[in-house]
Amino acid sequence: MADTTTRSTSTTTADPNGATSSPATTTNTTDTPALVPEAAPRFDTSSANATYYANLTIDSFSPIIVYDPPMSVDTGAWHTPITDSILSEIGPLSQRDWHLGTYMRSEMPNATILFFFEGSELYLYGDRGPSYGAFSVQVDSGTTELRSAYTPAQPIGGSSLLDAVRGLSEGRHKAVVTIAGTRTGLVEGSGFLLDYVVVRQNVGTGQPKISDVRGADLEKLGSWKTWTKDEVTVQQGQNVTQTKTIVSSNAKGESLTYSFSNATAVQVYGTRNATNGAYSISLTSSSPSVVGNTTTYNGSFPCDFPDRTNNLTSCEWRGSVLKHAAANLDPAANYTLKLENTDDSPGGRIFDVDLIRTFGGNGVVLEPGSLAPGGSGLDAGNGSSGGASGGGTQNGALRADAVGSSFALVVLVWCLLFRDGFGFGRL
Template sequence: MASIMDRSAINVNISIDDFDSILEYIPDQAPWTTPDPWNDPIDFKTTPWRTGTYHRTEQVGAAVTLNFTGPAVYIYGGTGPEYGSFEVDIDGNKTVVTAYRQESSLLPTSEILFTNEDLAYAEHTLTLTNKGAQGDDKGGDAFLFDYLDMTVQMAPQGASITNKTIEEDDPSITYEGTWGTNQSGNFSGGGSTYTNGDKASFTVEFQASAIYVFGDKKNDHRTYNVYLDGAPAQTFNGTSGCGGAWAASCEQQQPTIKYFASNLNSSTHTLKLENIAGVNESYFDLDSIVLTVPSEYAPRNLSASSASANGSTSTGQSGGGSSSGSSSSDTPDAAFTVGSSPLLLLTFFVLYMLQPRLRQ
């Protein structure tokens, strides 16, 4: 297959948590249950789940989907006697994976359920659908999704990357409409900003090979549009999905990914994010923007998608290793983990916590 992963380049594993807004739950989040981080503070020393949350369903046909660009994806979730099978659909290519295990561990753990490292470097649509008990599954119909990793190339071989954090009060961000502010040592840079104005927006110009927008996720949040370089809007939903259909509750105190884009060239890019408040006057919260800036730009030419969903299952670590490239960060907010195989895989993780918003 042409244009797959360049293992000599700087490739990064981006972790997409079950609470991140770039995921879409189908038909919505009603068939799914999740721990409420608003009521149950997360002990990160003991939780088996990334950021302390998961999405679990017993409804056959319930699904979660993600659009991503890159050559590899890794799915993590729960296994045990209560679980059945789920379908992995990548660009219409489907395979069924079982999460059933005859015995369960003494403590729940998040295991790697599916791996595919042979995708074309292209735009892909991934859908995970609960199939319930199938074939040799002797348990129930449950499916538990914890998180996934997707691999993207940030820079070519021999280059380096630096991560730059833009706080919400940085003058490079232009705001339209009414925005409020919160101050807390738990936010990146000590503060955040929020709006419940319809069509209230912010715009930022930047140069980077990738951009992350981080913010809060809560049940009084709804949809928002993102425009990159004047392209048609991409619409996302910031509702957290527990604590009731509409409530100022179920806040994910870990920062969530509100938007992500990669494979950008060296030109100046423009990102605009617009809140869709609607009749409920729903909120959008911005904590920070993180840019990955390479010493050399070499965006990949994207292939026509011709994915195969026939990946593999594993209980080991994905990726890892040495490369002639390097990375650094000018902010303590981001940490990267380097593994031990021929591919440099840097797992993006944020160390600060977002506390509940106090709106007046």
């Protein structure tokens, strides 16, 4: 429901009867900054009821977001930094400061972007400039609002706020963005570019702790018969790298199951590229007051373009994206999360995961925007319990390999700082 919905005043409502689209502000500053995958969220609270809220970032590359027509080399409906050849006023679009280095851009009228989210506020971020035009945003069955991304000058740097929807009832909502293109008689372009989405959602009363299951502990969770464990180091946004363990299987029906309690929200992260396929995520509970649900996603992304070779995994973003999220959970209920590879493509496609994160009364409190150094919400004793048992002792604790890596990094920096004194900087 959206009875009290309000709109941001920092973006421009496109006037269908106007001679031109009024220029919107070109500032990129915002109080809802994007967070790289797996980073600790920023919390804020309402003093009236002591409710805590967190900002959830959904990148344009996330399988939670559905594009229609689908991303395809054949249709050319959507462009990414790999396929985009259009230059902006200040250089190639791919060289701009995009979140995670990705975006989705289209100039096709009536092309749509659809996604479901849980929360009370929604923020859309993308590009503005002379090549962009009108678009509409509808949340649930509310009024379809017409907006414009046109500005006479191209902004410099990162993304701009395109639209904000506030005052939604806390819960699950559906958002649809439709490209309107260039309207007759108006000085504007035809394009639309989405960089990322930020959702503000309720995560309970009292600042929640974070309990993570990652690394080798993911192997303890499921029926993995044919699985692969890969250690990879990926770039997590600007000047941030992280080494992680990705567990994957290309066999249909393979799954992992994670049981947890005392939680208000859960998130699942993993990779996305052309080797990935369809997967489903179900969340059930033994509590009679909780209604279970199953969601199916398309985790594939067509990175294997005809004019490129050996590029099945050469997507723009090689690291994590949000693959599922649920909020407004009952902390008194016991939950079971099942992740399953449902793809039936010939030869099999991959389903993978590198992190399951729950918010609730167990775990640790991470600094806003920081990346968890490792650890697990699993009980070290049996490897089957959720964050409700053991998360507070292990989650967020530095492991031996992380400590070793940190020590090696310190030594490397020390050597670089003093290399001239030891003759390292001279041939």
